Amino acid sequence: MADFLINAVGLPEWLAWTITALVAAALILNVIAGGALVFIWAERKIAARIQDRLGPTRTGGRFGWLQSLADGIKLLAKEDLMPEGADGMLFKLAPYISFCASFCAFIALPFAFDFVGQRLNVGVFFVVAVLGLEVFGVILAGYASASKWSLFGSMREAAQVVSYEVPLGMCVVVPVMLAGSMDLVTIAEKQSGWLSNWYLFHDPFTFVIFWVYVTCAVASVNRAPFDLAEAESELVAGFHTEYSGLRWSFFFMAEYGSMFLVSALAAVLFLGGWNGPIPVATLLGLSEGTGDTANYFVRLIGCGNLLLKATLGVLLMMWVRWTLPRLRIDQVMTTCLKYCTPIAAAMFAGAMLWQLAFPGGVVRGISRPAGEIREGWLEGPGGLSAGRGAVGAKPTALPSAATGTPVVPTLESSIETRDVVKVGS
Amino acid sequence: MDLASQLPMLLGLAWLAPLVSFVAILFFGPRMGHHGKNAAWVATAAIVTSLGLSLAAFGTWLTAHPVTAVSHDSHGAAVDGHAADSHDAQEHESHEHEANAGHGDHADHGGQHAAVVPAAYSGDWYTLYQGGSLRLSIGWYIDALTVMMFVVVTFIATCIHVYASGYMHDELHDVTDHEVHLSDGGHLHRPGRFPRFFQALSLFCFSMLGILIAGNLAMVFIFWELVGICSWFLIGFYFERKSASTAANKAFIVNRVGDFGMLIGLMALWGALGTLHFADTPAAGPAGQTAPGLFSLVRPAESGHALQVPDGMVKFANASEVSRIAVENASRPGDGANEIASRIRDWRSQGYGRWLLFIAGVGIFCGCVGKSAQFPLFVWLPDAMEGPTPVSALVHSATMVAAGVYLVGRFYPVLTPDVLLVIAVIGGITLFIAATIALVANDIKRVLAYSTVSQLGYMMLALGVGGWSAGLFHLVTHAFFKSLLFLCSGSVIHACHTNDMRKMGGLARVMPWTAGTMLVGCLAIIGAGIPFVIGLSGYYSKDAILAQALSYSQANPSWSILFYAVAGGAFLTAFYMFRLWFMTFAGTPRDHHIADHAHESPNVMVVPLVALSVLAIVAGWTLPGGFGLANLLEQARPAGTAATMSDSFLFGNLTVPAEHLSHEGAIHVTATLTAFTTAAAGVLLAAMMYLWRIISPEMVASVFRPIYSFLANRWYFDELYNAIFVRPVFAVASLASGTDRGVIDRLIDGIAWSARQLAGFDAWIDRNLVDGLVNATATATWNAGLELKKLQTGRLRQYVMFIVIGTVALFVLASMLFRAALAG
């Protein structure tokens, strides 16, 4: 799209880039915001059904499908309160920080083969790290509200998230190990093909660890049954007791955003990413390089695939929320330190040994060897032609670099070549 | 069957078992049961193990070397037998004497006794030190004698362990020693030392067996000293008693005198011959080649094992000539060696090195004199009776004192006729003196002690007059009946709580077993028996000794005194032994108090008595078919010692007649009859004086008052030594101390005084000048510190400041100085 703007529209280059970037940002933003709307509505309906109610029915005609939109408008209209004695700046900033964190995490999340904000070769790591930052806003909020409910809530959340990052990290490491790369795109690509290539089914250990991951993910986005930070029965509303209006809704967008994010991450890591259970595209011969349009549709379908899986994950979380009772804080910690962490560690070791035992996969032909190519590092001295940062042609190296286009830093080149904005072209 | 590897294993284990128990008791003794009661079991178990192993070895030996009657022309066959062994033995890196004297050699000399070579196995377990030609090693030299002595020692030791576990039971609880008077007039009250006793006993057994199995003189010497220290422990077992501790020290010191001589002997041997091994040892060179041991050096097989001064000694004695030749042919060492070799024969004929050999022999004998309580050094043995009776029985009658005789026997081949004569004379003197003292002693254990001394004299004399097997034969039999006698006396003392025979009498009724067994012992020691038919063990050994002494005195009329000494000794022995028995058991009790309280000893003490008395009876017998100690010993007779050996060096012309000659009818009959008559006379006289009281001992004593007192005071030997050794030593010592105190101390004090003055001056300088300087520095530093410490505010932030400022300053400085470098 960038080159389209430059060539066809004739905008100056930097403007073209700006627009491109903005469009990309807007798209992701919409995924979150729109997603939040849908999910809030869905949650209400599901909760109602589970509790044998009807839930919203009127707004927007049937099923009350405009309910959350109406809520949004109401929130916008609400007065923005700030308790006196609060630390003003921090109080104002906190929601944005939370939201910004979960928003940034989307940058590295691939929706389909090329549909990625910024393809990082440490994508997984980046996503997990940035997700960890979300709690930061929560804590600021808790502190700045000058209310003991908020403070206790944020303290709990801090403790919970910080400690749940350990098992979460361990779970994430397993697919990384199998794929031999931290690049989410690569990981997903490695699972292309039939259902049996999903890392979920790679070996028993990955199957177990997937569920550990789910648990930890639920905990790290502090949804029920781990939602102690906003345990309404003890702390009025936890860290956002004092918030109202738009700022409050930002917290919720952040929460739903990160819910979606961890689900999408689960999909990419374990459920084959955008690859369907059956490689329809490949069977139809619509693989890479069969023309831009077909290629693009394939990716679109893939994107739909991923969104579907992520949504299923979110629905699962809702189901859990309205099914299980809330844990005590000590139970939360026990679950993390006494169960999740050891299990994750054991599964990690198991998966590793499995790799050693069956390097070629169990069933030849059907299941593909997990990491058959490791970015070509180990093929002798020539393996890394760019020993010191010269232009290197790696499987994961950037095509811009590979094709030797005017040597520009990664970020720009990635925006140029790998942008969701291709949609427009 | 492979003896060469089997015997060392069996006997080695038998040797080490007591060591194990020693260590065990040493570390866990007190924890073994109540007051270490089980220590007895540990020690006994160990010694029984050794006994079993020794018996096994004995059996092995017998199957390999069947004991046949020694008819003097059957040696050839025997030799072949041994030779056969020798060769399979050699394949197992064990070395028999035949090793260097080839097999055919014996076939030639088959008929001659000179060529008879005993079956002996030797080897090394572990080399302690190898430097130059000196090779100290833990090794074995096993022949019939070794095996037999193993059996004897372990058997007696077993009996005595059993006996002692009963006898020492007082030590199981706290003991009040009535013989120790404390300054407060009370008696010593001490905890029992049961484990310690058995610990020392085990150590002793280990050392004694070590002497027996030793493969070289150095090892013998080591265990010799170990035995000595054990005896010191055991004599001084009641060390709180002054008498006991002095007796222990006396025994130890007196032995040192003998050991000094032994060291001289060792040095003479090693310095001249460069080896201390009895048998040949594998040379450092190619395998299979052997370095000759002492025996084959002194009695080389080439010369038919005839005694000759070994080359080494000849060269050593003629060192000047040897070195001259060596210097002359310095360019052609080979020729020098040949010339020396060629001239050795002449030198030997000129008599070079005979003194050396003589000194070596006498030196070794000195050790034996000390250990076996021979004439000049016998004074320690009677005092040694201060130890517990089992100790007296085991250490000071049966085994340790026998070690001297054993060593002479083992070392026999190296002894020249002159040395033998010395031995014989010393033995004769000892035998006579001890016997006379025993006549008048009233302490039952002292009587036995002196009889032991005189019996040892017998053995030495026997060895000295060439009765090799006679002496060792008597050694074995004596071991049996003397330990029997001691144990009996022990049981008597146990019953009467006194050693004084004048308080005893008529005990035969109350303690029949003891009386009976002791009677057996007495009969055995006087060599009772029906002439030419059968007798107790002593009968055979004594006869052999008398016969050999007779044939010796016939061979050298000038020394016939030896025979008379032996005969007289037999008479005296008979007298004092039966005096002892009558005074103790016969007649009516002299002290009813004692007699009433007397009682037979517990079975644990009686059983050993019976066992030993049986052996005291049968030990000397030779079964039809020739199996018997005498013939067994014959197997071990050192090569060449079966032949008559004559030589004239110091004491004129000496002839040591071959032992088998003493079996000739004439000599044998005479000897036997003499022995019988003398012994009978002695018994008769004793009976007249102490049984029937025809002659009153008191009267005799009063008639021969001076002699009596002379004897009663043990020939004033202690006084003599006191006068000629102790006093002078004291005098010299006091003189020395006087000099020390008067002169040297004065001198030193003077020096010290002046030094002190000097030091005082020095101290003044130090205090005022040096310290002043140092203190000044210190004060300055202190003040500086006081000032600087204000800088250390404990303020973290200031420190950071300082660091930063310092860094900046450094940067600036650096970039000023090294502008170029920074400019890159």
Add this chain to the structure above:
Amino acid sequence: MIMSLLASALPMSGLLAALPVAAVNWHSVLFLLFAAVACACAVAVVLADNVVRMAFYLVLSLAATAGLFFLAGAEFVGAMQLMIYVGGTLVLLVFGVMLTAQAPFVAIKTSTGDRVLAGMVGAALLAVLLQAAFRVEPWRRPAMAAVAAPAATPIGMALLGVRVDEPVAGAPPAAVRSGYLLPFEIVSVHLLVVLVGAAYLARAKRRRTPRAIDVAASSVGPVVTAREAARSSASALVSGGQ
């Protein structure tokens, strides 16, 4: 975050449009952004008095530095920075709140003299550092801006002791053992030890009698046992930030 900053970079680029700039080098622009955020927040840390705000600025500064790392092609280090550094500082923040949310500690004023002195010294240091940075000529040269190969895997391999990024002619990279395996192990053990040690140091002590140091401290303030400290910090939580 990058995207958001891109978004916020827009007006700036609008300004740049006025400048006679042929082509905007986005790399440089983003560098400027992150650098500005990092430096500004660092200075803000110095200037702020409130502990919590200090921590807040610190986190921002660190995050911006992470962005700089990303720009420098060190994605792994950047992510690491985000995860560990920012996370660690998060914990720092929590403790700061717990400990010093009490009114007297929220802002401990420093004397003006100190401020001036520190400012001077800091300026001197900065001057030295800057001129040191500028004096080396090759560092000033514009970058060749070569595209780096992704560094995650080589870093991993190097931590495992194999330097795939420095191939030795002829030798397979697995044979080049100039890696960081030992430091890696040491650091991991070190971290474990540190965890244990920290837990030990920070454990609540129950003391019957005040120790000498407390008596010493009592000249400064009341003797405070761990329990009281906990209580006071709890009350601090109640009283919140004011």
Add this chain to the structure above:
Amino acid sequence: MNLLSAGLPSTAIPLFAGLLDAPVGVAHYLVVGAILFTSGVVCMALKRNALGVLMGIELVLNGANVNFVAFSSPYLRGEGAASLGLDGQLIALFVILLAAAEAAVALAITLNFYNNHATVDIDQADDLKG
């Protein structure tokens, strides 16, 4: 101080002039590192709050890290400039790890200090003053 007069102006002007079109070089990162470092040091020197000092330390370490990464980065290297290569990034990693460890221990110490002295004012932590 002629160093500074010699150092800054002559070089700084061209450095910042072409920033928006010329790619940034090592020196730019070094400047950032210097600022971070300095502010860290000043922070240590100024803050009386122990936690403030800790943050200062973090800043200092961070500044050092920036330099390491800059020297190791292949992007920023001008021709002829030596590069640390991967080692720089590795060292930066270790610095980060150890900084985290240091933060944990320092916090524990602070907590202890707080337990004993009821304050986190390090100016009162002068029990060891001479």
